[in-house]
Amino acid sequence: MGLNVEIRINIEEAARPEDLSAKEQQVISAAKNAAARAYAPYSKFHVGAALLLTSGELVTGNNQENAAYPDGLCAERVAMFAANANHPDSGIQLLAVTAMMNDEFLEEPVYPCGSCRQSLLESENRFQQPIRILMYGKNRIQIVNSVKDLLPLSFDASFLK
Numbered sequence: 104m105g106l107n108v109e110i111r112i113n114i115e116e117a118a119r120p121e122d123l124s125a126k127e128q129q130v131i132s133a134a135k136n137a138a139a140r141a142y143a144p145y146s147k148f149h150v151g152a153a154l155l156l157t158s159g160e161l162v163t164g165n166n167q168e169n170a171a172y173p174d175g176l177c178a179e180r181v182a183m184f185a186a187n188a189n190h191p192d193s194g195i196q197l198l199a200v201t202a203m204m205n206d207e208f209l210e211e212p213v214y215p216c217g218s219c220r221q222s223l224l225e226s227e228n229r230f231q232q233p234i235r236i237l238m239y240g241k242n243r244i245q246i247v248n249s250v251k252d253l254l255p256l257s258f259d260a261s262f263l264k
């Protein structure tokens with residue numbers, strides 16, 4: 104028998120935004136507003152993301168789809184790339200993400216896809232700033248304190264040296 108390695112992650116849970124700090128509530132609210140502006144005519148799955156940068160700025164994004172399906176982009180990366188393009192010296196301290204279908208927010212939290220996790224990890228490493236991720240659903244908000252919790256055994260620039 105070989106050695107087994109167990110990886111544990113800590114997921115905080117809050118019942119509603121009011122249980123979180125004022126800043127966190129503001130970021131969740133911005134993500135909800137961003138979801139309503141998504142361009143998702145194909146999936147009809149409207150995702151919103153909001154980032155609080157280390158500079159204090161708030162940047163939002165939402166999913167942008169395309170008739171050529173793979174050319175669309177997720178809300179998290181739209182927000183993160185906009186932040187990096189316009190505020191290249193600021194890391195991300197908080198990210199909130201949520202999704203709506205048929206004009207209703209999902210009851211359970213939505214989780215960033217694998218490609219977004221990889222892109223967000225680049226930001227953590229680039230700015231040496233862990234991102235606290237708030238995943239909002241009507242029933243609960245789940246929170247992790249680093250992208251590394253969502254992407255264990257990750258590939259990063261250290262392999263390229």
Ligand code: THU
Nearest residue numbers: 146148150166177178214215216
């Ligand atoms: N999507 C996001 O924007 N973020 C996620 O975390 C999950 C998926 C988008 C991509 C696509 O436009 C739609 O949701 C359905 O997959």
